[in-house]
Amino acid sequence: MRDCENIRESIGRWLDGELDATESESITAHLASCEECRKARQQLESIQHILKTTLVAEAQQIEFLPFWRGVQLRIGHKTSWYEHALEWTRETFTLSRAAWLVPVSIAVLLAILSLESYIPGWREGRNSFASVESIDAYGRNVALLRQNESKTTVIWLYADQEGENETADEPAKSAPAF
Amino acid sequence: MASFQELVSRYHQKVYMVILGLLHNRDDALEVAQETFLRAYRKIGSFAGGSSFYTWIYRIAVNLAIDAQRRQKRNPLDFRETMDGVLEAQEETARDPFADVHDRELRENLIRAINELTPEHKAVIVLRTIEGLSYKDIGEILGCSEGTVMSRLHYARKKLQDKLSAFL
Numbered sequence: 001m002r003d004c005e006n007i008r009e010s011i012g013r014w015l016d017g018e019l020d021a022t023e024s025e026s027i028t029a030h031l032a033s034c035e036e037c038r039k040a041r042q043q044l045e046s047i048q049h050i051l052k053t054t055l056v057a058e059a060q061q062i063e064f065l066p067f068w069r070g071v072q073l074r075i076g077h078k079t080s081w082y083e084h085a086l087e088w089t090r091e092t093f094t095l096s097r098a099a100w101l102v103p104v105s106i107a108v109l110l111a112i113l114s115l116e117s118y119i120p121g122w123r124e125g126r127n128s129f130a131s132v133e134s135i136d137a138y139g140r141n142v143a144l145l146r147q148n149e150s151k152t153t154v155i156w157l158y159a160d161q162e163g164e165n166e167t168a169d170e171p172a173k174s175a176p177a178f
Numbered sequence: 179m180a181s182f183q184e185l186v187s188r189y190h191q192k193v194y195m196v197i198l199g200l201l202h203n204r205d206d207a208l209e210v211a212q213e214t215f216l217r218a219y220r221k222i223g224s225f226a227g228g229s230s231f232y233t234w235i236y237r238i239a240v241n242l243a244i245d246a247q248r249r250q251k252r253n254p255l256d257f258r259e260t261m262d263g264v265l266e267a268q269e270e271t272a273r274d275p276f277a278d279v280h281d282r283e284l285r286e287n288l289i290r291a292i293n294e295l296t297p298e299h300k301a302v303i304v305l306r307t308i309e310g311l312s313y314k315d316i317g318e319i320l321g322c323s324e325g326t327v328m329s330r331l332h333y334a335r336k337k338l339q340d341k342l343s344a345f346l
Contacts, residue, residue, distance in 0.1 A: 013332075040339070047335070067211070070212040071215045
């Protein structure tokens, strides 16, 4: 049974003459003794025969001169730039080529992102430095620290101690409020 | 132009057969066959002779037919309708009326079964059946390896056998 399965896997190639001499001989010997496999062979041959006779009968109805006139008409027909562009696009962007677009796009994106480390000043407008603003709010000082990259804002509130201690250099320490 | 005409006269029926096997519609097949020779005429300069002319022209034909099939939104039963003339003409020459009915049924079912294959599977079956091309040549035409041709042929034949076993 296992042998029959293997033989049927190879009958198509055997009919096509794509097997080497040894394999070919073993299939011929098996077919001589196995009716089921002979039937499988006959089925394949029938399919090929019917398909071929049907298509040949169709093709024989195609007369050369009208066909040739059709080809000549196409050759004489001037194609517009639009048709040329369409044809070029269709031939250039085949499915197999389009498949390359994904890895290429990823590579280009990574290259652009890595430019930052090679070119100083690249993406300067979108720096991630924090900015600090200080606002005098009626004796109570407010300091804001904004960091663009992490979208973090830190707010300090502290009392103005200048009046109390003129010599103090540092602002009063207070706990930051978030 | 005379030598090109000679090439067309030699290959037009074979090219038409391959395309009809893929498209299953006479009018579309005729149009795509003529378009194939137009492309061949325009690109004959790019045919370097590295491959034989028939593999080159079949490659153009198969690519155009597969493109056309993907665009085609027609009812797949069109083929059965357009093929009726051929089936009737072939029946007239047959002697046994019971055999006629069986043959007709078998052909119709074969056509339906082939229609259900993908364009790539149809292409290997048609190229192998019509021209008896080697796996190497078919691979060259379809732009794939011999192994791929072999597995596609095996799959397509198995499908056809399964669907037609009641009639064979």
